[in-house]
Structure formats: C-alpha cells, structure tokens
Amino acid sequence: MRRDDLVPAVRKQLQRLPPPFDAHYGVVPLPPPEDSIPLQPEILQQHAAAFDAMARVDAIAAELRDPYLISRILTRREAVSSSAIEGTNSTLDELLSLEETMDDAASDAAAQVRDYATVLEDLLPRARAESHALFSADLITSLHRAVMRGDAAYRDAPGALRSTVVWIGGGRDIAYSIYNPTPPAAVSTALAGSVAYLRCDGMQAMTQSLIARMAIGHAHFEAVHPFRDGNGRVGRLLLPLMMAAEGRTPLYLAPYVEAHKSAYNASLKAAQQRLDWAEAIGFMARAISGTANEVLATRSALQTLSGLWRARRKFRVGSAALRAIDVLPHYPVLTVARLAKLLAVTAAAARRAVDQLVEAGILAEPVSQHYNRLFTAREALSIINRPFGETPILPER
Structure with missing residues (x-):
C-alpha cells in the first residue's frame, strides 16, 4: 500500500501491523461522516435518477401488494452474482435445482450460494419491521456465519472476527497491496463504528439520503474488513437490508456490481483512500438505477411471456x-x-x-x-x- 495514495487524514490513521507484517501498516478507518456530502452536478443528476427509479419500483410493489416483487428469483440471482464476485462460482440453474432436490451431492459453491439467498430472504421482513434497529454486530457476524458455513476451505470459524492480517490486491505479497484494512486488534472497535452508522445513531438520517448512506456504509464496512474472507458478500447483503429498513422496496445490486466491477472497485478505493464519498455515492446511484431498470424489464418480459403461454x-x-x-x-x-x-x-x-x-x-x-x-x-x-x-x-x- 502506497502512502502517497492516501490523503493526509487517512495517513494519520495508519497503525503498524503485527508480526510478521510489522514492516507494513493498516488503516483504522475514520468514523463514517455524518454531514451532508457535496455532490457535483453529474452525480446530483445520477442521485435524482436513482430516487426516481426507486419510486417506480415502489409504486409497482404497492400495486402488486408485494414489497419484494419477484423476490425469490431476484434474491437468488443476487446470491449467484455476489458469490461470483468473490470467486465462488455456481449458476442460477444449479441453485434452483439444489433447492428443489436438496441434493447432498451438490457442490460446495451451490450450497454457499443457497445459504446467501436464504439468509437474505429470511432477514428482509425483519428489516422492514425493525428498521435501523436491525443492525448490530451480532447481525453482521450471523450474516457471515450464514454465508461462510458451507465453505470447507475457510480457515476461521464462520462469524468470528479476524485475528489475522489481510490486504487487498497484491496477490500473496502484502508489499504490492492496494489497501491494508484495519489491523486485527482494532477490528472490533472499527466495526462498532460501522454498526453505529448503519443504525443511524448520529445525524446522518437527517443530513444524508438513503443512497448516500448505502454508499458510505458499504465503503466503510469494506474498509474495516472484519473477516478473513466473505466481507464482500456480507457488505452487499447489507444494502437491500438498508433499503428494507427504510421502508423501500429492496433492490439486489450484486448483478450490477458484477457487470461493473472495475467501477465498483474504483469507487471503494476513492472512498477508502481519498475520503471521496461523492464517487462512491455516484456509483451507488447508478447501481440502483441500473438495477431498477433491469427489474422492470424482467417483470415486463415475464408478463408478456405469461400471455404467450396462455x-x-x-x-x-x-x-x-x-x-x-x-x-x-x-x-x-x-x-x-x-x-x-x-x-x-x-x-x-x-x-x-x-x-x-x-x-x-x-x-x-x-x-x-x-x-x-x-x-x-x-x-x-x-x-x-x-x-x-x-x-x-x-x-x-
């Protein structure tokens, strides 16, 4: 990780990593900002378009009396895409077949993807009922436990906060990393900052939009990186839960992220290294608009197909x-x-x-x-x- 890539405020948060990585430093992320984030005109337009897209989806969900639309399939497509981003590859066909047959011989990848979809489906009604109070350290560790329990190669206990050094980029050599997340000793405290933000314990519910809070909360959680592996999956699970907690129809953004992975990584890098929250908000807005359009196109096509079938x-x-x-x-x-x-x-x-x-x-x-x-x-x-x-x-x- 190059210090020159970090803005001064982030450089002040560097802490030496424990041996054998004590020649390197990790970043203890600053608490997420609670003030309003200034947005450039282009991002303001993207932000407004995303709210319009959410409103269209909300209107259809209200008309159908279904807050989750065709949620069973969309949650499963989310699970397939979110897992694929992290290198766990299954297919939607394989997942749906596994759920019907409960085949003991199914691949570990399919079982992990099934667990991701199941926990998301189970928690969405709770998020709607409990609102921001849903979010806690226990919720996050239980999410991780659910998505990682089927991974036989995972070296820690699923749900346990990491006690090891991790880094992003650079393959197996930390010397070439792009970003070094929180040192192990500070993970619990840093995660508490993420949780407080998700719970809207500060001013952010009044000063920031849902879209801004989704972008900031996600980027901060990924900066903490509380687990050895599976952080991306847990972080993306939190996004539809944040929408449901706000009373909005949840959208599942992992397929968009998978299709725009370079832009997604760039938005995280901007937020974590330069505290450029606006770029992360812009990406989140585009992800919401793109996903809403995809949902509406899918729904329209399936309605037409039903007519053809009849x-x-x-x-x-x-x-x-x-x-x-x-x-x-x-x-x-x-x-x-x-x-x-x-x-x-x-x-x-x-x-x-x-x-x-x-x-x-x-x-x-x-x-x-x-x-x-x-x-x-x-x-x-x-x-x-x-x-x-x-x-x-x-x-x-």
Missing part, C-alpha cells in the same frame, strides 16, 4: 395448469411435489397440470426418470438469467 392451448378456467403459469416466474425449476404444495392441490392434479404444460412447451420434461424429477420453464429462466443489461429475448409464440 395462448398456446386452451386451459380450463381455474385449472391447476392455468394457475401454474402465474407461479413459474417465481419457480422456473420445480418438481411436481413443489407445484402441488404451491397450488394446494393433490399430487395427481399437479401431475396433470405439469403434463399439460409440457405438452404446450411451457415446461421441459427432464431426461432423468428419477422420482423427484425437475421440470424447467426454460423460456422464463432465460429471461431471468440473461447477462445484466441485455434485452430479454421472448419466443415468437
């Missing part, structure tokens, strides 16, 4: 097959047993519905003849699973 054959009004069409965007990979449970029908009725949907080309019949067979709505999955920013492709009929 036109493929005559379905009896109120039939299980017709009702299943509304379920498939949430469960594009499912078993007959899952469909029976979702529709509250018998297994035989669900089986007939699946047969009709297969006949209409809406579900794909699996090759395997295993009892717990999976059926896939491939056209829906291709819309949901498309690369970020690409236009959804709909079938002609």
Whole structure:
C-alpha cells in the first residue's frame, strides 16, 4: 500500500501491523461522516435518477401488494452474482435445482450460494419491521456465519472476527497491496463504528439520503474488513437490508456490481483512500438505477411471456395448469411435489397440470426418470438469467 495514495487524514490513521507484517501498516478507518456530502452536478443528476427509479419500483410493489416483487428469483440471482464476485462460482440453474432436490451431492459453491439467498430472504421482513434497529454486530457476524458455513476451505470459524492480517490486491505479497484494512486488534472497535452508522445513531438520517448512506456504509464496512474472507458478500447483503429498513422496496445490486466491477472497485478505493464519498455515492446511484431498470424489464418480459403461454392451448378456467403459469416466474425449476404444495392441490392434479404444460412447451420434461424429477420453464429462466443489461429475448409464440 502506497502512502502517497492516501490523503493526509487517512495517513494519520495508519497503525503498524503485527508480526510478521510489522514492516507494513493498516488503516483504522475514520468514523463514517455524518454531514451532508457535496455532490457535483453529474452525480446530483445520477442521485435524482436513482430516487426516481426507486419510486417506480415502489409504486409497482404497492400495486402488486408485494414489497419484494419477484423476490425469490431476484434474491437468488443476487446470491449467484455476489458469490461470483468473490470467486465462488455456481449458476442460477444449479441453485434452483439444489433447492428443489436438496441434493447432498451438490457442490460446495451451490450450497454457499443457497445459504446467501436464504439468509437474505429470511432477514428482509425483519428489516422492514425493525428498521435501523436491525443492525448490530451480532447481525453482521450471523450474516457471515450464514454465508461462510458451507465453505470447507475457510480457515476461521464462520462469524468470528479476524485475528489475522489481510490486504487487498497484491496477490500473496502484502508489499504490492492496494489497501491494508484495519489491523486485527482494532477490528472490533472499527466495526462498532460501522454498526453505529448503519443504525443511524448520529445525524446522518437527517443530513444524508438513503443512497448516500448505502454508499458510505458499504465503503466503510469494506474498509474495516472484519473477516478473513466473505466481507464482500456480507457488505452487499447489507444494502437491500438498508433499503428494507427504510421502508423501500429492496433492490439486489450484486448483478450490477458484477457487470461493473472495475467501477465498483474504483469507487471503494476513492472512498477508502481519498475520503471521496461523492464517487462512491455516484456509483451507488447508478447501481440502483441500473438495477431498477433491469427489474422492470424482467417483470415486463415475464408478463408478456405469461400471455404467450396462455395462448398456446386452451386451459380450463381455474385449472391447476392455468394457475401454474402465474407461479413459474417465481419457480422456473420445480418438481411436481413443489407445484402441488404451491397450488394446494393433490399430487395427481399437479401431475396433470405439469403434463399439460409440457405438452404446450411451457415446461421441459427432464431426461432423468428419477422420482423427484425437475421440470424447467426454460423460456422464463432465460429471461431471468440473461447477462445484466441485455434485452430479454421472448419466443415468437
């Protein structure tokens, strides 16, 4: 880490690292700022556009009486992307298949991604109910425990604050690092600063927007880097929780971050090394706008697809097959047993519905003849699973 890359206020926060790294220094981050952050005209425009985008998503969620929109799939896509950023690679198809079959032979990566999605889904209602009081050191350690417990290679106890030196960049040699986070002895105190900020214990709730607090809170948490690994995943989990705690419809930003990783890293670097919070706020605003647009495009495409599906054959009004069409965007990979449970029908009725949907080309019949067979709505999955920013492709009929 080059001292010349740090502004004077950050250089004053340097502390010598413990042996065998005592030739180097780590940064104990200053407490997050509570004052209003001046923004350049371009970032002000991005900030305003992001609030407009959130308002559009909120309006649709209110109309649907669903604060999470098609949350089951979006949380899982978030989990796949956030884990991929950290090098844990699974696929949405693999994750959805694992959740349906609970296959013990599934990869460790798929299990970790499943755990990420599950903890996010479980905590969003709590965030809405508890608001900023949700945030605590216990919450953060429990998030880490949830996302890292499936990683057999992780060397610390999941959820335990690190007692070792870590660095960002430089591979295995700290001499070439880009940034050295908090020395181990100061991690607990620095994390308390992050938590106090997330709880809005100071003036920030009155002086800063939600978007600014998301950017600042995330950058500060990543500067603390309280765990040996998994900090990025935990930090990105906090973002939709902050939105839900504010009463907004949560958006899942990891796919945007994955698609704009260089800009994301640059925004963190600006905040952590130069205290340039405006650049981080600009990135967060663009991430929110881009993600909201992606959600709305996905929802529109799935609505159009549902209409195309209904036109493929005559379905009896109120039939299980017709009702299943509304379920498939949430469960594009499912078993007959899952469909029976979702529709509250018998297994035989669900089986007939699946047969009709297969006949209409809406579900794909699996090759395997295993009892717990999976059926896939491939056209829906291709819309949901498309690369970020690409236009959804709909079938002609």
